[in-house]
Amino acid sequence: MKLPNGQQSPNPPAPVAPRSPQINDANQPGRETPALSARQQLDQIQLANRETILARVAEIINRQGSRNAEVLLDVRGKQLQVNAAIGATELTPGDWVKVMRAGNELQLMGKLAATPEAAISQALAQRMPWQQSIDSGLAKLMTALNKGVIPELTPGQLPTARGLQPLPEAARQALETLLARLPASSTLTPGAGTQNNSVQQIRQWIAESGVFAESRLTQTPSSTLPDLKLALGRMVTGLLAEQGGNPATLFNRLTPLASPGLMQAPLQFPQTMASPPTGSGSEPTSVGQTLRMLAGMLNRITVNQLHSQILTARGAGGDAPAPASTMIMDLPWVTPQNEPKLAQLRMEQYKEESSAKDRNEKRAAISEWRLNLAIDLELAGALNFEVSLRQQEVSARVWAEKQETLKQVYEELPLLRRSLVELGLEVTDLECRRGTPSYPATRLEHRLVDTRA
Template identity: 60%
Template sequence: MKLNGGPTPATPVNKQSGGGQTHTGLPSAGIDRTQSAQQQLAQLKLGNRESTVAKVAEVLQRKGGGNELILEVKGRSLPVATGDQAPDLKAGDLIKVMRAGNELRLIGKLATSQESGIAKALAQRLPWQQNLQSGLAQLLNSMNAGLKAAPQPGQPPAANTTQPLPVAARQTLEDLFANMAKANSLQPGAGKAEGSASQVKQWLSESGVFAESRLLQTSGPQGAPTDLKLALARIVTALLASQGQSPEAFNRLTPLASQDLLNAPLQFPRLTAANVSQGSSEPASVAQTLRMLAGMLNRITVNQLHSQTLTARAGAEPGTPASTLLLEIPWLTPQHEPRMAQLRMEQYQQERNTKNNPERTSVSEWRLNLAMDLDHAGPLHFEVAYRHPSVSAHIWAIKQSTLRQVNEELPLLRQSLADLGLEVADLECRRGSPQHAETRLEHRLVDTKA
């Protein structure tokens, strides 16, 4: 049926007898009931006989009777009256609609995709993320100060009584920190040195994002001793064993969460706030440590699921990357304090013709976003784009002194890139921080292309 404009009530959905399809009248766009059907369709930029995917945002009951759906179509919210009969749809369902003149026709409901399942798993873990930087700082403190001892049955709790970490947990932490990246691991110009590329590759592979794939390639958990996620899991097992508990007890714990990750759980990269950069110096109990470890494992799992979901969106919208990888790399300052570097890697596929090869070929462009906070230089953001053989880089610094120092080093960076056989297209440093598009779960992660 036709889309109605003005103050006219929404047109109900009428079932067709032959094809089993449904004509849907959409009275307005963006919950604005003052526009005509033609204006609404023009804003949707939907051509005649062109179909698109909509998401059911809400299923409502009207006060005067009947039902109404709130659909999300191309970023716009549209109310659709469905009459007295409740629709066989629920919030979160994906449907396919097609324009027929000044009407929108409901083609049918789409089956649940793999991306939807990943997005649901992601949403379940979002509220329970523990900041990895503060978590590692607390674990380092536990290595030195021990854990708060639990009171013995029938005895009053003793003040300030601590117990050492279990031997297996301590050994795992020692190996983890010993193999962690150090502030002085890569000196200026070390990128051309033999072995530097493999060292960086090792830091990336041991970030925890590849933990499950590493397990498949080894004989067991001991085959990847310095993988962050697997190391945290081994610490959990050791702590539970010291309490006489089985691994199943870990599933009953409520993970600790960091407030900064609750406020913006999907913004990546996003530097850690200064007030949560370090763990408490007060010894934690075994129970508190286990809850913190649960939140840290959730944080790594969120990065894994977030990467999978963004990759599954490839091609859903113009300009979306073919693959996305989000990871956090732990490193140590000269004072042996843990820090995190947040890395976002994206691959874009472009089709083009060349003079020597008239057939269309696929060309990859890689984009890298790196964010880290240095004690003296302050927050730094790097954006690098590479498409063989050209590379461009933009650097953002908050501090004026850091901005001046980086600008002084840019000629050396340009020469180093040229020595690697790269054509430097653009290279500059700016004051402030880059503006990233906001990531929202409803629109960016759950919506699935047809």
């Protein structure tokens, strides 16, 4: 296994001796000597003499001074409590250390520097519990646009004395611009994919999803860019400007609202949460509730950004085929009844080198793109699309939960094939299936090394 660069070696390496186990049973024979007990513990984790291993610091139990501490190490799935003289090396829970067995002691060889993936994982873990679903959030924002928001109480004011007040002008303009640019289901009809305006609409839909907000700002440093994440930020600024004080300080003090489904399975694709019922956003919210909801929506977009980076980092360097890059995003759209819904998109790029017949011939990189789209339509039900594009070859698979929808998809397959051919693609496979595809469960890992390397 390869270790990441940037190891820190303490000066000098300090031994850490496993503690004797505490024996609470009074009927036990006399205690074994500390050396024998330490040897047994090290033998139990199958650590040979002079062998090095990676361990995770699970807990700092008791600091006895600046140089001594009792540390609980997680070694090969087992916990080992040690008395550690760690010298100048500062250890905190979650750190990974390299230790070596020297007789019946463990020598601390070095603390591993935090990897970029670990930093992303930490940032992701901070936001995962506080995600607000984009579609339900937009429904409540539509209500705020039409009916107004409940103002915050002033000192001595009774709740019954509060009336509704319109959104601040800056927040209203940002929301109106956002809603005007959301795609509607009525604008995309069967066979429209070959038209240039439809292709441009889809590109705009993805580009303005919020996942690329920071990248777009670096190219065009303008806060007025049409973008979901930036528009939510402008609404936050507009609402906070009415409260007085420093907007950044006020916003950081808010506890974001969260959707229960996203709390239970924060990283799963696609999310199987039920769509918000009609009229769920009809009750006006207060300014504070609206700000907390916006914070949760921003967290949802940030989680998708960080999750994409985590999956991309994990895909590098493995023996099994793994994506070179992954992008996950929520794409909001509106129904003919002006109700916000979500389409969930996952795009992956796989790279491989083409075989070269001549040694002097340079191998070209071949990319394969895989797209997964999950969408729940009011009449057709849940639909999942899996599309694979490799150079000019394309294949597609459609999953439908309802039998009548599956029949309709079969009837539309010739039109889909013809549309793909008109784009200059060679269709290798088109298939329809009943039900939903199975996706591997995703969980957040603080992995230090790639065990596949």
